Amino acid sequence: MRIGVLCSGGDAPGMNACLRSVVRAATSDGHEVIGIRRGYQGLIDEDFFAGGADSGCMSARSVSHILERGGTVLHSSRCQAFTTPQGLQTAAAALRRNGIDALIPIGGDGTFRGAVALGKVWSGQIIGCPATIDNDLVGTDLTIGFATAVATAVDCIDKLRDTAESHERMFLVEVMGRNSGHLALATALAGSAEIACVPEVNVDADSIAKHVRELRSLGKQSIIIVVAEGDEQGGAVALNQKLAQAGCPYGTRTVILGHVQRGGSPSPPDRILATRLGDFAVRSLAAGATGMMAGDSAGRCRLVTLAETFATHKPLPEHEVELLERMSC
Ligand SMILES: Nc1ncnc2c1ncn2[C@@H]1O[C@H](COP(=O)(O)OP(=O)(O)O)[C@@H](O)[C@H]1O
Numbered sequence: 001m002r003i004g005v006l007c008s009g010g011d012a013p014g015m016n017a018c019l020r021s022v023v024r025a026a027t028s029d030g031h032e033v034i035g036i037r038r039g040y041q042g043l044i045d046e047d048f049f050a051g052g053a054d055s056g057c058m059s060a061r062s063v064s065h066i067l068e069r070g071g072t073v074l075h076s077s078r079c080q081a082f083t084t085p086q087g088l089q090t091a092a093a094a095l096r097r098n099g100i101d102a103l104i105p106i107g108g109d110g111t112f113r114g115a116v117a118l119g120k121v122w123s124g125q126i127i128g129c130p131a132t133i134d135n136d137l138v139g140t141d142l143t144i145g146f147a148t149a150v151a152t153a154v155d156c157i158d159k160l161r162d163t164a165e166s167h168e169r170m171f172l173v174e175v176m177g178r179n180s181g182h183l184a185l186a187t188a189l190a191g192s193a194e195i196a197c198v199p200e201v202n203v204d205a206d207s208i209a210k211h212v213r214e215l216r217s218l219g220k221q222s223i224i225i226v227v228a229e230g231d232e233q234g235g236a237v238a239l240n241q242k243l244a245q246a247g248c249p250y251g252t253r254t255v256i257l258g259h260v261q262r263g264g265s266p267s268p269p270d271r272i273l274a275t276r277l278g279d280f281a282v283r284s285l286a287a288g289a290t291g292m293m294a295g296d297s298a299g300r301c302r303l304v305t306l307a308e309t310f311a312t313h314k315p316l317p318e319h320e321v322e323l324l325e326r327m328s329c
């Protein structure tokens, strides 16, 4: 087989580890790998790693020492053209012209929506690998990059707690996650935050302010509220204003962590997950699978249809929501 591989959408720590795994698993089994740069935009432009499909496929050596690197050496993009019928046809023609039999897109839900659309105009095999800090894909316990992003955010919160305690302040820390609260909830639990505001659970500002006042009366010197960017309160700044109006007993500061959560070297669990899923994607292609995502469930690799991964909202672990509330006393 000649396998194309690309990284698409928001980058995530571990994309390089997944790419390395795809290349090494495929070349070990005698397949060729074409690295496509800049996601679907690079596919449309026929922008290939090492200068072009004819000038060289990726080799085991071309992915040396990238496992530990953040970002993606293939680069990524958000590509509007690919969402149009014309863009999809151009991409399909590029795949045919370069003799690519199968594609492994590494990315999130948008990337998989694109893969499903591509599958309607191109007859090659497609197996996706889930990589996004949002952990918002159904069909895999964890996405590549999530654990590292949580660790990065927790490291920031540990530092914010030091200054919050010194000044007896409340910090509202906004984390990414798009319309999903997985990153916020895991960050709050691991960072010993008192409160997490997530899109999946609606709580009004008056109730949050009441809870904060209770915590103050219990002797809390500092408060950390983790706010998911997609929360219905409108983010950390908007919530801070509402809490001030509702009566907040602390001096407050807001921090938006932003893209710092996307960077950095992948944690060992992300490196291992990425390596397992990249290898499994190649083996699944060889077994004839297509239109699927390589996911992980309770430590075992599994295939789910790409369409399933984004059809429904991935629910938060309910027990973790309750656990956070029980710890906030
Ligand atoms: N419905 C769609 N049809 C075709 N392509 C899509 C569709 N949705 C997303 N894409 C492509 O996938 C890319 C990555 O999606 P995006 O949502 O930006 O990131 P992620 O894959 O991380 O969720 C988009 O920039 C676009 O090119």
Ligand SMILES: O=P(O)(O)OC[C@H]1O[C@](O)(COP(=O)(O)O)[C@@H](O)[C@@H]1O
Residues within 6 Å of the ligand: 009, 010, 011, 107, 108, 109, 110, 131, 132, 133, 134, 176, 177, 178, 229, 262
């Ligand atoms: O990098 P951009 O374009 O500002 O996008 C920010 C978005 O990308 C993410 O970091 C990752 O989301 P995706 O993996 O779905 O691309 C979101 O958490 C955030 O909302």
